[in-house]
Amino acid sequence: MPDTKENLHDAHNLILTNTGWEQLLECKKIFLQNNTIAPKEYAGIRLEVAESWLRSHDLGVNPYKSSLAEHLNSNEIAKILAENKDLIGITKAVFIDLKIKDIMTSNYALYLFDKNGVLLSHEGEKIKLISEDHPESSIVGQVWSEATVGTCAHVLSMHLKKPVYIVGPEHYCTVFQNSCTSAAPLTNEDNEIIGYLVVSYHIDFPLSHDSYYLSTYPLGLITAMAVAVENKLRFTKSYQLLKSAHHMQEVILSVIEEGIIITDNRGKIITINKEVVNIFNTPEEEIIGRTIDRFLGPQIGEAVRNNETIDIEEASCSNNHDKSYLVLIRPLDKHGNYPNGAVLRVNPMEMINALVTNRTGAFATYTFDKIIGKSNAIKETISLGKRFSLSNENILLTGESGTGKELFAQAIHNAHRPQGPFIAVNCAAMPRELIESELFGYEGGSFTGAERRGRAGKIELAHGGTLFLDEIGDMPLEVQAILLRVLEDKKVMRIGGHIYKKVDFRLVAATNKDLERMSHENLFRSDLFFRLSILSIQLPPLRKRDNDVEVLANYFIAKYCAKIKRKAPLISEEALEVLKSYGWPGNVRQLENSVIYAVNLAQGDLIQCRHLPESLYAASHPTADNYREPIDMTGNYTLENIYKIDVMEKILIENALYKTRNNITKAAELLGMAKSTLYRKAKELNINMGTFKNSD
Ligand SMILES: Nc1ncnc2c1ncn2[C@@H]1O[C@H](COP(=O)(O)OP(=O)(O)OP(=O)(O)O)[C@@H](O)[C@H]1O
Structure with missing residues (x-):
C-alpha cells in the first residue's frame, strides 16, 4: 500500500512532493473504484479523512459531480443572511484588516459557513474550485455538508469540532482536487458552534517544485482569524447589550416626571434626566460636570459629600433665590472601580405645592358657565x-x-x-396672631411652636x-x-427668614364691608384699598x-334632589310668590x-307655603301692611299666625330696616325702641344691618 504519511503529515510542517500527491491520488482512485476496501487500511490516509470518505460514500455523494451543492430558496437565504448579519459583517472587517496588514495574501480565498454548512459569504481570490457553470455570485446560500459535497475542511471540522486542514486529493469530490483548505469552527459566548471559517488556495499539479513546503500557516491563520472574529462578535454583542441597557435607562429616566441627578462623591453632576433641564431651565451641557452646589446650594452639596441620606429637604440655591426645590438624596455605594456618589430626586416646590393644594381639596370648581342666573x-x-x-x-x-x-x-x-393653585384664606375665620404666619409662612424655629423645618405661607403656595x-x-x-x-414687589419673605422668593399670583379679595368708609375711619389701609379696588366687581x-x-x-x-335621589317637587304658585x-x-x-x-318638609310632589322656613312665611304672610303690621293684633289668632317671639322680633326689625333703608333712627322710632336696643337686638338676632342700605 502506498505510504504518504511520511511526506504529508510531519507534525507541524507538511512536505508535499509530486510523489506524495500521486500516491494520494492513487489511494483515492482505489477507494473510489472499490468502495468495499476500507480506507482505514491505507497507511497514508489520515484516519479522520478515511472515515469521512466512507461517510461521504455512504451518503451517496457523487465524487465526480460538477454541480456542487443544493441551494436554499431565496426566502431561506434572506432569512439566514439576516440572522447572521453581524457575523458576516465582522468576518469581512477582519478579512479586510488582515489583507491590509498583508497577513491574508491575495492567493487566499476566504469562506464563511453557518453552523449547518450554508455558505454565507466569501472573500478574496476568485474561487477556482467551483465549476464554471456555477458563477461565483450564486454560491451564497449553497449547503456544503458531508451529504452534499463530501469530505472537505469545514465538513471535517464540523465533525471533529476543531480546526482541520485538507490537502488536494483528500477532498472527496474531484472538483476540489487542486485545493488546499483549512477550516476552524466559530463559537459564541456559550461555546456553541455558530459557523466555520475556511481559507483555501489553489495548487497546480504536478507541483512546480519537486518538493512543496506545505506550511501549517493557513491552519494557524484561520484559527487565529476565528478567534479574532469570535472576540469581535462578543465585543459587539456586549456593546449592543450595554447600548440597549443604556438606552433603556435613558427611557426610564425620561419617563420619570421628576428630576433625577446622579453625582460623584464630590458632588459633581455625572448624569441627569431631561426633567432636570426643565427644572433648572439650563441646557444639559451647562449642568453636566458642574457641582450640585451651583444649582441646589452648598447645604445639599455637603450632604452629598458626606454620604448623607436625606428624605425631604427644601433647597434654594444662592444663585437662584426665586426658586426652591424639594430634594431627596440617596448615597450610592462604591461599586467596582466606580467611586461612591449620590442619586438626587428633585422637584420644584411650586409643583409640590400645587399637588398638595389639589390633594387637600383647595381647588376651584366653579366656572362662569356654572353661575346660575338669567x-x-x-x-x-358675569361679563x-x-x-x-x-x-x-x-x-x-x-x-x-x-x-x-x-x-x-x-x-x-x-x-x-386653571392649572395653577387656588388658595383661599378667610381672614375673619383666622385668629389675628396666626394670620401673618399663615399668609407669609415661617422659617424653621422662628418662633415658639414653629415646626423645625418651617412652612410655606399661603402666598407662596398660590405661586x-x-x-x-x-x-x-x-x-x-x-x-x-x-x-x-x-403686592408691590411680587416677592415674599417668610417670618424669621432672610431670603425673598419671587411670587407670581393673582389676588382676588372679597368683602361685604364698606372698605372705602373703613379706610376713611382708618380701619383699613387706604393705600391697600386703592391698590385692590382698581378692578372691583359689585355682586348684586x-x-x-x-x-x-x-x-x-x-x-x-x-x-339637592339629585343628590338625595328623590324626585324633585314643584313649587306652588303661592310658595313661589313668597x-x-x-x-x-x-x-x-x-x-x-x-x-x-322645604324639600325636606314637603312630603309630596309640591312645595307649599307651609313648607317654607318660618321666617319667610311669616315675612310674607298676607296682612294689610306686611312691614308695619304683620301680626294680627285683634286677638283673632289662628294656628297660622302664631310664631316664635324671636322670629317675630327678627321679622319686625328686618321690615323696619328694609322700609327705612337702614335709617337706624327712623327704624328705632317705628319700632318704638332706643337706637342702642335696636343695635343690640340686631346683633342678637344675627341681622346684618348693612344689607338694607340699598333697599328699595
Ligand atoms: N349664581 C349662583 N349660582 C349657583 N349657586 C350660587 C350662586 N350664587 C351663590 N351660590 C351659592 O350660594 C352660596 C354662597 O355663595 P358664596 O359663598 O360664593 O357667597 P359669598 O358672597 O362668598 O358669601 P360670604 O360673604 O358669606 O362668604 C354657595 O353655596 C354657592 O354655591
Missing part, C-alpha cells in the same frame, strides 16, 4: 368678571353675604389660570395661581402693610336679580338653605 344684573356682573379675569390685575369682589363672591373668585381663577382673601376687611392693619408690600343682592329667585330655587331643588317677595338678606345662600328645608 337676570340682567347677574349677566352684566365684567370675564373681562377682568383676562388681565393679571388684582380684583376686589364686594357684595352682601351669600351673593356668590367665592363663586366668582373661583370662576375668575378658572378663566385665567402660579390665585390667592383668594375672603373677608379682607377683617385683616389686621399690620398684616395689610406686609400684604401691600408683597338676590332681591335685585329679577326672576333669578325662581331660576335659582328650581336649580337648588333639582341639585320666595319672590322675600327680601333675602342672606341672598343665594339663604335661598339654597330655604329650599333644602
Whole structure:
C-alpha cells in the first residue's frame, strides 16, 4: 500500500512532493473504484479523512459531480443572511484588516459557513474550485455538508469540532482536487458552534517544485482569524447589550416626571434626566460636570459629600433665590472601580405645592358657565368678571353675604389660570396672631411652636395661581402693610427668614364691608384699598336679580334632589310668590338653605307655603301692611299666625330696616325702641344691618 504519511503529515510542517500527491491520488482512485476496501487500511490516509470518505460514500455523494451543492430558496437565504448579519459583517472587517496588514495574501480565498454548512459569504481570490457553470455570485446560500459535497475542511471540522486542514486529493469530490483548505469552527459566548471559517488556495499539479513546503500557516491563520472574529462578535454583542441597557435607562429616566441627578462623591453632576433641564431651565451641557452646589446650594452639596441620606429637604440655591426645590438624596455605594456618589430626586416646590393644594381639596370648581342666573344684573356682573379675569390685575369682589363672591373668585381663577393653585384664606375665620404666619409662612424655629423645618405661607403656595382673601376687611392693619408690600414687589419673605422668593399670583379679595368708609375711619389701609379696588366687581343682592329667585330655587331643588335621589317637587304658585317677595338678606345662600328645608318638609310632589322656613312665611304672610303690621293684633289668632317671639322680633326689625333703608333712627322710632336696643337686638338676632342700605 502506498505510504504518504511520511511526506504529508510531519507534525507541524507538511512536505508535499509530486510523489506524495500521486500516491494520494492513487489511494483515492482505489477507494473510489472499490468502495468495499476500507480506507482505514491505507497507511497514508489520515484516519479522520478515511472515515469521512466512507461517510461521504455512504451518503451517496457523487465524487465526480460538477454541480456542487443544493441551494436554499431565496426566502431561506434572506432569512439566514439576516440572522447572521453581524457575523458576516465582522468576518469581512477582519478579512479586510488582515489583507491590509498583508497577513491574508491575495492567493487566499476566504469562506464563511453557518453552523449547518450554508455558505454565507466569501472573500478574496476568485474561487477556482467551483465549476464554471456555477458563477461565483450564486454560491451564497449553497449547503456544503458531508451529504452534499463530501469530505472537505469545514465538513471535517464540523465533525471533529476543531480546526482541520485538507490537502488536494483528500477532498472527496474531484472538483476540489487542486485545493488546499483549512477550516476552524466559530463559537459564541456559550461555546456553541455558530459557523466555520475556511481559507483555501489553489495548487497546480504536478507541483512546480519537486518538493512543496506545505506550511501549517493557513491552519494557524484561520484559527487565529476565528478567534479574532469570535472576540469581535462578543465585543459587539456586549456593546449592543450595554447600548440597549443604556438606552433603556435613558427611557426610564425620561419617563420619570421628576428630576433625577446622579453625582460623584464630590458632588459633581455625572448624569441627569431631561426633567432636570426643565427644572433648572439650563441646557444639559451647562449642568453636566458642574457641582450640585451651583444649582441646589452648598447645604445639599455637603450632604452629598458626606454620604448623607436625606428624605425631604427644601433647597434654594444662592444663585437662584426665586426658586426652591424639594430634594431627596440617596448615597450610592462604591461599586467596582466606580467611586461612591449620590442619586438626587428633585422637584420644584411650586409643583409640590400645587399637588398638595389639589390633594387637600383647595381647588376651584366653579366656572362662569356654572353661575346660575338669567337676570340682567347677574349677566352684566358675569361679563365684567370675564373681562377682568383676562388681565393679571388684582380684583376686589364686594357684595352682601351669600351673593356668590367665592363663586366668582373661583370662576375668575378658572378663566385665567386653571392649572395653577387656588388658595383661599378667610381672614375673619383666622385668629389675628396666626394670620401673618399663615399668609407669609415661617422659617424653621422662628418662633415658639414653629415646626423645625418651617412652612410655606399661603402666598407662596398660590405661586402660579390665585390667592383668594375672603373677608379682607377683617385683616389686621399690620398684616395689610406686609400684604401691600408683597403686592408691590411680587416677592415674599417668610417670618424669621432672610431670603425673598419671587411670587407670581393673582389676588382676588372679597368683602361685604364698606372698605372705602373703613379706610376713611382708618380701619383699613387706604393705600391697600386703592391698590385692590382698581378692578372691583359689585355682586348684586338676590332681591335685585329679577326672576333669578325662581331660576335659582328650581336649580337648588333639582341639585339637592339629585343628590338625595328623590324626585324633585314643584313649587306652588303661592310658595313661589313668597320666595319672590322675600327680601333675602342672606341672598343665594339663604335661598339654597330655604329650599333644602322645604324639600325636606314637603312630603309630596309640591312645595307649599307651609313648607317654607318660618321666617319667610311669616315675612310674607298676607296682612294689610306686611312691614308695619304683620301680626294680627285683634286677638283673632289662628294656628297660622302664631310664631316664635324671636322670629317675630327678627321679622319686625328686618321690615323696619328694609322700609327705612337702614335709617337706624327712623327704624328705632317705628319700632318704638332706643337706637342702642335696636343695635343690640340686631346683633342678637344675627341681622346684618348693612344689607338694607340699598333697599328699595
Ligand atoms: N349664581 C349662583 N349660582 C349657583 N349657586 C350660587 C350662586 N350664587 C351663590 N351660590 C351659592 O350660594 C352660596 C354662597 O355663595 P358664596 O359663598 O360664593 O357667597 P359669598 O358672597 O362668598 O358669601 P360670604 O360673604 O358669606 O362668604 C354657595 O353655596 C354657592 O354655591
